[in-house]
Amino acid sequence: DQQVKQNSPSLSVQEGRISILNCDYTNSMFDYFLWYKKYPAEGPTFLISISSIKDKNEDGRFTVFLNKSAKHLSLHIVPSQPGDSAVYFCAASGSNYQLIWGAGTKLIIKP
């Protein structure tokens, strides 16, 4: 049973435009949501997180939105740059030690 779902395996966006990556979850007890970025042959890098008591968190070009009633969060990247091409993982804090991960979305920024 997937508690965190990223339904788009890949997304292609023109450089300079907005990239929107989506994530859905089923467990209303999650209290933190995180986005990680992963380049090939490297470990995931923490990007941005949001507490369940907030609906928006912004850090430079990256903004995460949380809609608790819909159990949905999204990561917006604007403007998109070639270096943003990577796999993006959504994760949620489950039990004290576990991160529950989505399957990832591969973002391709076209020049």
Next chain:
Amino acid sequence: DAMVIQNPRYQVTQFGKPVTLSCSQTLNHNVMYWYQQKSSQAPKLLFHYYDKDFNNEADTPDNFQSRRPNTSFCFLDIRSPGLGDAAMYLCATSRGPAGMGNQPQHFGDGTRLSIL
């Protein structure tokens, strides 16, 4: 820069031959994790240490063991690697447990394990 370092980056071993992967951290974090990642799937948690307390995930095979001799180092031992154990192994650290507020995990670059 404070970081999580995994050695080696690439490891080749023979079927059934024990192998040890290492991880060190300069972040002075309390929690260290070992994950297995295959292809572009989500990382799968194998076990973690909170200080010296070891916590095994229920579905982690007995073939996988771990040691944490001190705060900075953590090792993953695979006693008898099978072909299905070929994967990227990721080490991560966090200051506290993932569920305690905002405690992002910081990852090393992984060790890619190949089985001949």
